[in-house]
Amino acid sequence: MRLIQKLLPASKMKLVISGIGVLALLVFSGFVLFEATKAEVVFADNGKEQTVMTHTNTVEDLLEELGITVGKHDAISHEMDTPIEHGMSVEFDAAKEVTVSIDGEEETYYTTAETVDDFFTEANFSFTEQDEISHNTTEATEDGLHIEVLTAYEVTINDGGKEKRIWTTGGTVEDLLNKAEVRYDRKGEDKIEPALDEEITKADEISIVRVSEEEEVITETLAYDTEKREDHSLLKGNEKVISEGKEGTVKKIYKIIKENNKEVKRELVKEDITESVNEVVAIGTKEEQxxxxxxxxxxxxxxxxxxxxxxxxxxxxxxxxxxxxxxxxxxxxxxxxxxxxxxxxxxxxxxxxxxxxxxxxxxxxxxxxxxxxxxxxxxxxxxxxxxxxxxxxxxxxxxxxxxxxxxxxx
Missing domain, CATH: 2.40.40.10 (RlpA-like domain)
Structure with missing residues (x-):
């Protein structure tokens, strides 16, 4: 500045200073005018709102200005060529990648739904209350979410001839019987097929054969024999009972094995015998005439x-x-x-x-x-x-x- 002052006379110096001031005023006025002509737009990025002042002409230009690239599965509230207007609101939701595994079969989806339930509705998924879902349907979706679903199926339990059906998503036979509140002999007397530790499949039917043990006592009679003795004091052709016969008994104790209340095995475990007593009869041999x-x-x-x-x-x-x-x-x-x-x-x-x-x-x-x-x-x-x-x-x-x-x- 001092150099300029030395080179220019005072009168000319005043003119320069005045020109600079006018230029600065023009620049400032232009800046104020530029800012004043910007459109005010409320922009929501995945639910987070911000107010943007912009001179862009279209929504596409606005997104480019904000450094946002719209993907194939992203959601935007306006068409890309929609003109920017003062006071407008623009919503942008970036799609989240969600992997769904149904009974081991995986598939990837892209969604802008806010909750798991909204996502299921959007993807036309329909599950029952018996199905097992890894996430609560009220949970918010997020990028990289992995949802596992096990669909339920009915298994028939044939319990001693009486059928009972129960929903399950898998597990062992023992798990299913506990869920169905079916009691069985844990010592292994009852016959269960498939085995308790085997995994349940959709084609399975669980069979329980109820095994019980009973004792039965049967008493049988033993007939007595007749012992004949000749009697010379008794007329020929006549008979006389000297001592009455007495029937004996056989008491048999059986162990009986039943399956579903039907006898399948009988074993003699004890036998008590009371011998019979012979009848003694006198046979007459005396000749009358x-x-x-x-x-x-x-x-x-x-x-x-x-x-x-x-x-x-x-x-x-x-x-x-x-x-x-x-x-x-x-x-x-x-x-x-x-x-x-x-x-x-x-x-x-x-x-x-x-x-x-x-x-x-x-x-x-x-x-x-x-x-x-x-x-x-x-x-x-x-x-x-x-x-x-x-x-x-x-x-x-x-x-x-x-x-x-x-x-x-x-």
């Missing part, structure tokens, strides 16, 4: 015929006491005094008589019994007493002891 021959029988028959001729009905009628017997008793031989095998002929009408009253071989009619033959004797059959042969013990008990009319036929 010799076997009548045909002449004797014929003679007695003619006498009986002569006596019956005096009866109005043309036959002899005798009032007698009648009991009943059967050849089907245990130890009975079934052979009569006249050689008739009653066991071979259980329905044959034969009566035991006192030969002094009704001769052996005589055909008779017995009230309530019908026609019969006098074919046997007995130690207690004396006088007007007869014993009727019937097929069974129950028949003998039913007959009991009766007073009957007996008619000699021949």
């Amino acid at each position: 010799p076997e009548p021959n045909l002449v004797t029988v014929a003679s007695k028959k003619s006498n009986a015929s002569a006596e019956s001729s005096s009866n109005n009905s043309g036959s002899k009628s005798i009032t007698m006491t009648a009991s009943a017997f059967t050849a089907g008793c245990s130890g009975c031989s079934g052979m009569t005094a006249t050689g008739i095998n009653l066991k071979a002929n259980p329905n044959m009408k034969v009566i035991a008589v006192d030969p002094n009253v009704i001769p052996l071989g005589t055909r008779v009619w017995v009230e309530g019994y019908g026609e019969a033959v006098a074919g046997d004797t007995g130690g207690h059959i004396k006088g007007n007493r007869i014993d009727l042969h019937v097929p069974t013990k129950s028949d003998a008990y039913s007959w009991g002891v009766k007073t009957v009319q007996v008619k000699v036929i021949d």
Whole structure:
């Protein structure tokens, strides 16, 4: 400045200073005018707002001025060629890269959604409450987010024949049974397939066979034998029980294994035996009289015929006491005094008589019994007493002891 002052006269110096001041004023005025003509724009960058004063003409120019490059998946509130206006608001959201893994299958997405739930809606994802999602749907999205989803599926549990279905996203058989609150024998008695430590798959069905153990007691009877002994004091053909027989018992204790309440195995673990006691029967061998021959029988028959001729009905009628017997008793031989095998002929009408009253071989009619033959004797059959042969013990008990009319036929 001093150099200029030396070179220029004072008058000219004043003119220079005035020119500089005018120029400065012009520059300042131009600057003020330049600033005053800028448009005020509110710019939101991923939700963060700032006020920008700009002379740019379009949104694209504004973004370039701000150093922002719009990517393929980014969101901008206006078209790039939209003119800039004073007071306008421009929103820009940069897309975030989100990786989604569904049952192990990964895919990458780009989104401007604010929350995971908004992202799912944007990507048309639909999940159920049984599905397992790694992030809460209310969480904010961020670049590089990795979401893992395990979709649920139903598994059938066949519990002893009763089916139960439960949703799962995987895990072991043991995990699923615990989730379903299914109790089982942890000692390993119940049969579970697949095994507890195996991983569940969509194709699996869990089968539980309930195994139980029970004890059963069965008592069986042992029949007694009949022991026969000859008795020379007892008339031949007669029998007498000396001592009653007694049945024995077999007590068997079984261990029974059941699967789903059905018996699959039976094991005899203990057996207690009470021996039977034999019945002892005396068999008569004493001969009462010799076997009548045909002449004797014929003679007695003619006498009986002569006596019956005096009866109005043309036959002899005798009032007698009648009991009943059967050849089907245990130890009975079934052979009569006249050689008739009653066991071979259980329905044959034969009566035991006192030969002094009704001769052996005589055909008779017995009230309530019908026609019969006098074919046997007995130690207690004396006088007007007869014993009727019937097929069974129950028949003998039913007959009991009766007073009957007996008619000699021949």
